[in-house]
Amino acid sequence: MTDDRLIVALDVPNALEGLQMAQRLGDSCQFYKIGLGMLTGGGLALARELIDEMDKRVFLDMKLFDIGNTVESAVRGLAQYGLDFLTVHGDPHVVRAAGEGKGGSDLRILAVTILTSLDRADLDAALIKPGDIQELVAERARRAFEAGADGVIASPLEAALIRALPEAAGRLIVTPGVRPAGAAMGDQKRVMTPGEAIRAGADHIVVGRPIIRADDPRGAAEAVLAEIP
Numbered sequence: 001m002t003d004d005r006l007i008v009a010l011d012v013p014n015a016l017e018g019l020q021m022a023q024r025l026g027d028s029c030q031f032y033k034i035g036l037g038m039l040t041g042g043g044l045a046l047a048r049e050l051i052d053e054m055d056k057r058v059f060l061d062m063k064l065f066d067i068g069n070t071v072e073s074a075v076r077g078l079a080q081y082g083l084d085f086l087t088v089h090g091d092p093h094v095v096r097a098a099g100e101g102k103g104g105s106d107l108r109i110l111a112v113t114i115l116t117s118l119d120r121a122d123l124d125a126a127l128i129k130p131g132d133i134q135e136l137v138a139e140r141a142r143r144a145f146e147a148g149a150d151g152v153i154a155s156p157l158e159a160a161l162i163r164a165l166p167e168a169a170g171r172l173i174v175t176p177g178v179r180p181a182g183a184a185m186g187d188q189k190r191v192m193t194p195g196e197a198i199r200a201g202a203d204h205i206v207v208g209r210p211i212i213r214a215d216d217p218r219g220a221a222e223a224v225l226a227e228i229p
């Protein structure tokens with residue numbers, strides 16, 4: 001079995017292209033992320049296809065945020081799909097509601113700390129309180145764990161800080177913002193290589209464009225796996 005610490009982000013326009021990419025990757029990838037951008041392009045149908053027909057694992061990256069009742073209801077519906085991971089914003093009331101919604105299912109709720117595309121200037125523009133961004137991420141992670149999150153989404157630059165929290169024992173750290181050695185950063189601002197992220201404490205790394213936009217996606221996925229210790 002392939003190393004499922006690698007999660008490939010299927011950031012493509014629709015389910016057909018997502019399925020074609022999964023077929024090209026074959027057994028080089030066992031775990032896929034489906035994001036909000038594909039929701040109107042058949043993302044949930046693709047999730048079902050990957051799980052039921054291809055025996056893959058699926059991470060649904062919806063970053064849910066709403067009042068508690070709405071989040072609970074949405075998660076209750078999504079828990080029926082056999083998903084592995086689902087993201088919600090890391091606000092404690094959202095995390096608690098998602099925990100109620102997943103009930104006794106195996107779905108694991110991952111709390112978003114601070115998006116890896118943001119830096120301190122972006123947080124200032126959004127009126128987020130002053131402070132070092134890594135310290136803010138660690139604080140949001142701690143509060144999310146206390147609210148019942150199964151894990152967090154964070155930049156690999158913050159993985160070690162989060163892993164050191166007492167509340168992080170037994171919890172997952174999933175890191176986007178991972179770029180293979182020599183790859184372009186794109187719109188990410190807080191990045192590490194695959195090996196650096198795992199060594200920093202990440203359980204899973206998320207890689208999208210460097211794989212799915214490569215001339216040889218399977219070869220690119222295998223190259224990322226070769227960087228993981």
